Amino acid sequence: MLPSDKKWYSEPAIEHGSAFSLTITEKLFEEQSPFQKVEVFATEKFGNLMTIDGLVMLTTRDNFLYHEMMSHPVLFTHPNPKRVLIIGGGDCGTLREVLRHPGVERAIQVDIDEVVTKAALLHFPELCESNDDPRAELHFDDGLKWVKEAAPGSYDVIIVDSTDPVGPAEGLFGEAFYRDCLAALGENGILVQQSESPLYHLELLAEMRRFMGKAGFAHRQTLHFPQPVYPSGWWSCTMAAKAPIPAFREVDATNRPFETLFYTPGTHQGGLSLPPYVARALEGV
Amino acid sequence: MLPSDKKWYSEPAIEHGSAFSLTITEKLFEEQSPFQKVEVFATEKFGNLMTIDGLVMLTTRDNFLYHEMMSHPVLFTHPNPKRVLIIGGGDCGTLREVLRHPGVERAIQVDIDEVVTKAALLHFPELCESNDDPRAELHFDDGLKWVKEAAPGSYDVIIVDSTDPVGPAEGLFGEAFYRDCLAALGENGILVQQSESPLYHLELLAEMRRFMGKAGFAHRQTLHFPQPVYPSGWWSCTMAAKAPIPAFREVDATNRPFETLFYTPGTHQGGLSLPPYVARALEGV
Helix, strand or coil, X not given: CCCCCCEEEEEEEHHHCEEEEEEEEEEEEEEECCCCEEEEEEECCCCEXXXXXXXXXXXXXXXHHHHHHHHHHHHCCCCCCCEEEEEECCCCHHHHHHCCCCCCCEEEEEECCHHHHHHHHHHCHHHHCCCCCCCEEEEECCHHHHHHHCCCCCEEEEEEECCCCCHHHHHHHCHXXXXXXXXXXXXXEEEEEECCCCCCCHHHHHHHHHHHHHCCCCEEXXXXXXXXXXXXXXXXXXXXXXXXXXXCCHHHHHCXXXXXXXXXXHHHHHHHCCCHHHHHHHCCC | CCCCCCEEEEEEEHHHCEEEEEEEEEEEEEEECCCCEEEEEEECCCCEEEEECCEEEEECCCHHHHHHHHHHHHHCCCCCCXXXXXXXXCCCHHHHHHCCCXXXXXXXXXXXXXXXXXXXXXXXXXXXXXXXXXXXXXXXXXXXXXXXXXXXXXXXXXXXXXXXXXXXXXXXXXXXXXXXXXXXXXXXXXXXXXXXXCCCCHHHXXXXXXXXXXXXXXXXXXXXXXXXXXXXXXXXXXXXXCCCCCCCCHHHHHCCCCCCCCCCHHHHHHHHCCCHHHHHHCCCC
């Protein structure tokens, strides 16, 4: 049992037989939006914690892992990314990382739920520090619809930074959405999406890649990285492209004109180095 | 709170404000040894779970991460490891990985507590499958004393596979022990030790490396890897040597004559690629 002299926030992953818990001190924010319930808690050791419908989204302490790995690998893989679309990402942490790349001319964030960004502005202001960058555009709209209606070839990179494939985000893991993404991407365009835990969700990951393939993304590449507050503490993202995915721009990544806490060409390459049991499960999908 | 319709085994990491929990069905083993309390539980999704004094040691499901990363990187780094000493490691999982290397002529395991191995033989028999290998020797003795009394230069690799630096294992994280290890190692000898979480225990990790340096291990190399059931789900080990640590034998690692679930030359290199914030914290130590 958890010591009762502390207040705990727990996220059980019942179907995987585990739970992760953080000690909290108070609730800082709670709002039921038309889409979901957004809450922010002050924790004892992880800074602030945002949850959506009871699931951990991010903490002040360790969100750098996820946000860096959702943005820098794909941006250093595309030969010259200028137009970036972020679907989801309402906490603005991915947007901040994207805008560190001087070559990016336009970064459009489309999250369905304005309440997520409202909570982030209040309780994760550091993640929102680039929201006023003239290259940034924040829209609160349906990402599925946004991509469907996008002009063909209008983005170089699409980052799907969404919640898990239940509730409002479910459609973001489907073949129809991937087909629309493919159409919205330019010639060397790359889609990247968070793809859950390499320990818990290998079947889901394989299914995502299969759907991406059926939608016309002939090439997929999965990266793994640590993410302590997500189920199993180990997470992944998957890139997808019509054309063969080139080796990443290692020299540019080495000479990146910004600081990172986790990302380097080495951790990028490490992320791409899949454990054999994962590689086997993803073989041919 | 954790759902009360399940039985949970929880390990709080109070000073880091988190806890990890597994759903369990029954207790399979419990014995108070002269040193510690050893328990084994059946879990719903992680196979069996061994704990020592209430701390998670390993589960059937994910121990491959730790055991592979404690053995293969160091064994593929030493130019020709023949004589291996394992301090701790009573579950025999590290021993099994070590003995996969055909070049190893002798692997001596010295755990202070026979009860750990008794529990492993009963409830983790797969980890003990090499215990009868003619190259294996199991001793139940004090590792500190064993190393102190070892003939100079008698080992190529020493693997310290111990519990955390509290209780019986505390001395295994100290300068005097490292000095004895250095004397017990041959010319190209390498020590490797589990070195806790890169998120939670950076100061401890830095201190270990400082002690190793003061003991005469002029060269240190830390690797990180996922380990879901340990605090933060992210773990590390640290190699130490008197001579500069050579690049690992990548060709041999690629052509390894055994199967692995996590280890490859790619995950080895990935483990060596430290995140910038970790590299900075370990600079000069």
